[in-house]
Amino acid sequence: MLVHRSGSVRRPRRLFAAGLLLAAFSLMFTQPAEAGTPARGTAHMGMGVLAHDGGGSASRSAAAAQTEGVDVSGYQGNVAWSTLWSSGVRWAYTKATEGTYYTNPYFAQQYNGSYGVGMIRGAYHFATPDTTSGATQADYFVDHGGGWSRDGRTLPGTLDIEWNPYGDACYGKSASAMVSWIADFLNTYKARTGRDAVIYTATSWWTQCTGNYGGFAAASPLWIARYASTPGTLPAGWGYYTMWQYTSSGPTVGDHDKFNGALDRVQALANG
Template sequence: MKSALTGAAVCLGLLLASITGSAQASTTSAPQPTAQARQHGIDKAGEAYMGWTQNTTTTSSTAAAPTDFGTAAVVEGIDVSSHQGNVDWAAQWNAGKRFAYVKATEGTSYKNPYFAQQYNGSYNVGMIRGAYHFALPNSSSGATQANYFATNGGGWSGDGKTLPGALDIEYNPYGATCYGLSQSAMVSWIRDFLNTYKSRTGRDAVIYTNYNWWSTCTGNSTAFNATNPLWVARYASTVGTLPGGWPFYTFWQWTSTPLDQNHFNGDMSRLTALANG
């Protein structure tokens, strides 16, 4: 009997050790925000958002009003993530916003818990809306993340009110600036994502990035400027030098005050045309 009890105790100990080890592995597997990311409101995995390094809402600085619009006509819009929670879409409409991009996913393990309220709410108030994916190129392939995005809010329909999905590819809030990838490997990852997204939806995804990151991590690659619309981030009164040889921008994120604000480079008819494909 003693031997049997001893054996049972050993088995129980091994089981508990296994459970504890699994829990520890689960806890440590999630990427942890850097000190810089925490200063910009990213406290845990999944909370990354467009333009997080340029965010000014946690400081006293504000961007100057834009003067360089690219075309005579622009359409005003916003982008949101879980940080905005439930958005008052009627107020945004009354403030003149006519389009919105909503964060849907990050990597392959995060879905924005406010996505339905934000994505459907913007649509219901009359806006043209789209979804975006925050890329983590060091965690899985571009194809894997594109499929995750397309399945969890990043799809497209030709209803005239849905913009093509956007790939948010920028500074890593969890570690190395270029996610540990070489410039050629990063370009290959992006191509893998874009090709897969197009095969899933029939649309070329918008690329959201900024000049400095794109130059550093892709070698200022010109591989996508003929196929994928550019959404450039620059918090200044002018859009500045565009990355990747793009001849013009489609969207320009110019400030985060009081939340991320964007210009579409054209009038409402052109925005509708982009939605229609």
Template sequence: MSIVLGARSAAAAVLCVAATLVAALPAAAAPVPTDHPLGSQIRVHEPVQRMVAAPPVALATVSGMDVASYQGNVDWNYWWSQGKRFVYVKATEGTGYKNPFFTQQYTGSYTVGMIRGAYHFALPDRSTGAAQATYFATNGGGWSRDGKTLPGVVDLEYNPYGATCYGKTQAAMASWIRDFTTTYRTRTGRDAVIYTSTSWWSQCVGSASFATANPLWVARYSSTVGTLPYNWPYWTFWQYTSSPLDQNYFNGTTDRLRVLANG
């Protein structure tokens, strides 16, 4: 009998110690932001039409691309020879990630003659829009009136770590976006371009309108651009494929692209 009681006492002591250790552990931290390229989560959640050639569009367009750390040190002379005349380079994600290849990609494209800009992959559940806009503007997302620097982009798409809309209501998401765009304008003097898909915007933002101030960069991997997000009458950029890398159109002539760069 004493042996049984002793065993029970020992087991209880072990359970008590285990419970104490578990209670002492910190809450699980959110995953550290890593490199999610522009549109990476849209391609996971939405149909992708594989195309062997660029979709037909109006003649007044400019061909461009976007890159992130996955492309490493880019051969900009090659892409210039392929007709690419502008590029957006990933700079930041959340407030904890900076593209380690940003300098080569951002300055290299500029040197070869491309009009370039930077983009930020937003994580609206991690910190305020103001905090992320400040982080972006400080780490590559700035702007200068040199005729070759485009306004920065806030990349708004499906959450790579959890709930599609980052646990926010449509009203809360719209408020977060306004916090970002207002802060970015204060820091740089420019209105940020908004990158998104119509499906994600409809689910997570709804009928909040940003069309008056913020140019639209729409992601749709198809032969047509389709329906645009709420209240935008036209697209400024269209990401139409991710093969062999992300490729885009600017909706206008090269002169109009320079006007956008100059503000």
């Protein structure tokens, strides 16, 4: 042992061992459970589309009656909303929550920033059906930014239901159990807000994990994900899409979308 001039005892070996122990604990809580698995909370719209749904060259040429939009998450950080507005983007969705364990730390800048430049905005929830019930996650979403207000510029919340980035693609659920989970979320969201939530998904995932269930199409608008020149075949029940995420490599922020209608139709969805 070494002694300071003041007489205090130094214990360098013990301090070094304690430092190693703290470092080990830090790695346990910050690293993914398995190599290649992303950290919880980092999921975002379309995360699995390129990996599971092919994905080719996205066409940026769209009919005149479509309106450009974007979707963002914590991955994008602070977003240059004025740049997006100048490029013609008129609506935006921001990730608010995931499961019942994550809220987007950039939510205020993204959600309020898009509104501040004149866009019509909304919030989305990344579903994790293997962690808690649909009702519990809908409540968490509404309580952390996913609500709706009748101000003419707020879109209904979106349920982002797609490939599980942390494990089994269908979250370990049968098709019937997945349909029940989604219904639980949608029913709770409507009871809390008075609005039917939008469903964001990809046809291949929906077919695999819900058995291509068509029962939600009458009430919930469809936001289809497909990075190609067309949206392709839609899930059962929906005769048309309301929104289409057509690329993950667009300008300013990667995820760009088309609203299937002119700006007055975006406003109509906001107004209910």
